[in-house]
Amino acid sequence: xxxxxxxxxxxxxxxxxxxxxxxxxxxxxxxxxxxxxxxxxxxxxxxxxxxxxxxxxxxxxxxxxxxxxxxxxxxxxxxxxxxxxxxxxxxxxxxxxxxxxxxxxxxxxxxxxxxxxxxxxxxxxxxxxxxxxxxxxxxxxxxxxxxxxxxxxxxxxxxxxxxxxxxxxxxxxxxxxxxxxxxxxxxxxxxxxxxxxxxxxxxxxxxxxxxxxxxxxxxxxxxxxxxxxxxxxxxxxxxxxxxxxxxxxxxxxxxxxxxxxxxxxxxxxxxxxxxxxxxxxxxxxxxxxxxxxxxxxxxxxxxxxxxxxxxxxxxxxxxxxxxxxxxxxxxxxxxxxxxxxxxxxxxxxxxxxxxxxxxxxxxxxxxxxxxxxxxxxxxxxxxxxxxxxxxxxxxxxxxxxxxxxxxxxxxxxxxxxxxxxxxxxxxxxxxx
Ligand code: UD1
Numbered sequence: 001x002x003x004x005x006x007x008x009x010x011x012x013x014x015x016x017x018x019x020x021x022x023x024x025x026x027x028x029x030x031x032x033x034x035x036x037x038x039x040x041x042x043x044x045x046x047x048x049x050x051x052x053x054x055x056x057x058x059x060x061x062x063x064x065x066x067x068x069x070x071x072x073x074x075x076x077x078x079x080x081x082x083x084x085x086x087x088x089x090x091x092x093x094x095x096x097x098x099x100x101x102x103x104x105x106x107x108x109x110x111x112x113x114x115x116x117x118x119x120x121x122x123x124x125x126x127x128x129x130x131x132x133x134x135x136x137x138x139x140x141x142x143x144x145x146x147x148x149x150x151x152x153x154x155x156x157x158x159x160x161x162x163x164x165x166x167x168x169x170x171x172x173x174x175x176x177x178x179x180x181x182x183x184x185x186x187x188x189x190x191x192x193x194x195x196x197x198x199x200x201x202x203x204x205x206x207x208x209x210x211x212x213x214x215x216x217x218x219x220x221x222x223x224x225x226x227x228x229x230x231x232x233x234x235x236x237x238x239x240x241x242x243x244x245x246x247x248x249x250x251x252x253x254x255x256x257x258x259x260x261x262x263x264x265x266x267x268x269x270x271x272x273x274x275x276x277x278x279x280x281x282x283x284x285x286x287x288x289x290x291x292x293x294x295x296x297x298x299x300x301x302x303x304x305x306x307x308x309x310x311x312x313x314x315x316x317x318x319x320x321x322x323x324x325x326x327x328x329x330x331x332x333x334x335x336x337x338x339x340x341x342x343x344x345x346x347x348x349x350x351x352x353x354x355x356x357x358x359x360x361x362x363x364x365x366x367x368x369x370x371x372x373x374x375x376x377x378x379x380x381x382x383x384x385x386x387x388x389x390x391x392x393x394x395x396x397x398x399x400x401x402x403x404x405x406x407x408x409x410x411x412x413x414x415x416x417x418x419x420x421x422x423x424x425x426x427x428x429x430x431x432x
């Protein structure tokens with residue numbers, strides 16, 4: 001086991017390049033199961049969630065060839081299994097995309113109920129309702145989702161999302177892409193990775209329109225062919241570096257981004273007194289003076305993303321005045337608060353509301369990551385805190401951030417990875 005050790009309180013400077021989007025990659029890789037040919041997928045992030053989903057595809061019988069660190073070729077032509085091994089799929093939330101992909105390919109799927117970060121109850125009822133609307137019979141037995149299309153064929157249908165769910169929208173698209181007839185998804189989620197999945201599928205011969213709006217139309221096609229596709233940059237990774245500069249101060253150029261995807265984040269940072277300049281595929285972020293308070297409400301895209309809530313909270317801990325956060329998506333997304341308090345932050349939580357009274361400085365402490373974005377937020381706070389911050393359980397963070405330590409070192413941060421003796425690591429994990 002390993003931990004991060006950060007000597008904080010130093011401004012950041014230089015240039016950092018953003019990797020491919022995790023939440024797009026974990027949907028696009030399973031989508032390759034629908035393709036009768038070889039898919040070349042470029043700009044995949046080198047993170048443990050991607051390693052895991054590629055392993056699952058291999059276990060199903062797909063040919064997976066890593067061309068280089070960021071490019072993979074997937075050949076799903078000879079897959080014969082629609083059953084996903086339990087021990088792998090339980091490790092990640094996004095394994096639910098295997099249900100839509102296998103159902104779309106075989107008219108049948110058997111996938112263990114998904115795992116992933118504990119952000120409260122994470123139901124998949126909207127996913128299952130979408131499959132049912134397309135004609136599948138769905139049941140959950142002994143921890144597995146069983147989905148079967150009678151006669152092996154799904155048919156197009158009207159699907160109304162009770163809630164604009166990212167995962168359910170993408171899963172409905174995956175299942176519908178090779179169904180007979182047209183599917184209309186209303187009240188669809190609009191996140192950038194939904195558009196990316198639609199673009200990937202269309203490159204392989206699908207007929208999907210409206211992705212990025214709240215009505216998506218999928219005209220079923222008989223088959224998909226191979227092709228090449230490059231994944232979009234990660235909005236949340238870029239946002240995390242924006243937050244790091246906001247908290248620690250400095251002047252950094254963040255390259256390989258789509259600035260439009262960052263507007264919902266940069267608007268708030270500017271309110272806090274941070275300067276953000278947009279260029280074609282990069283942004284420059286400068287923070288020199290004091291931070292001002294603000295209020296945040298997390299919402300589906302294009303609102304402020306819930307996956308940036310812990311990182312912005314780290315910044316608000318150091319802003320002048322009192323800020324209020326309203327978590328609008330997840331019921332249990334403040335598990336980092338007790339760790340922040342160890343750094344000297346003043347935060348009170350009541351249900352979905354957190355009230356943060358800014359303090360003049362944070363001071364280093366020993367922390368433990370409790371989920372992916374909470375862990376990233378602890379790194380942001382540690383970079384700003386004076387003294388030494390240690391962060392354990394970093395496997396959560398490595399699920400979603402490629403070369404975090406190297407990238408931060410490139411910005412002048414004093415952060416390194418240190419081995420934790422086996423016994424200490426086990427104690428930390430049990431306590432978590
Ligand atoms: C995805 C992201 C996650 C992000 C979230 C919201 C991936 C792999 N994960 O998660 O990082 O925090 O979007 O931007 O892309 N809901 C239901 N029933 C369902 C599905 C969802 O009630 O069947 C509710 C959830 O409890 C939650 C809300 O809908 O309150 C949004 O969830 P959803 O958009 O589905 O999140 P995920 O796709 O799981």
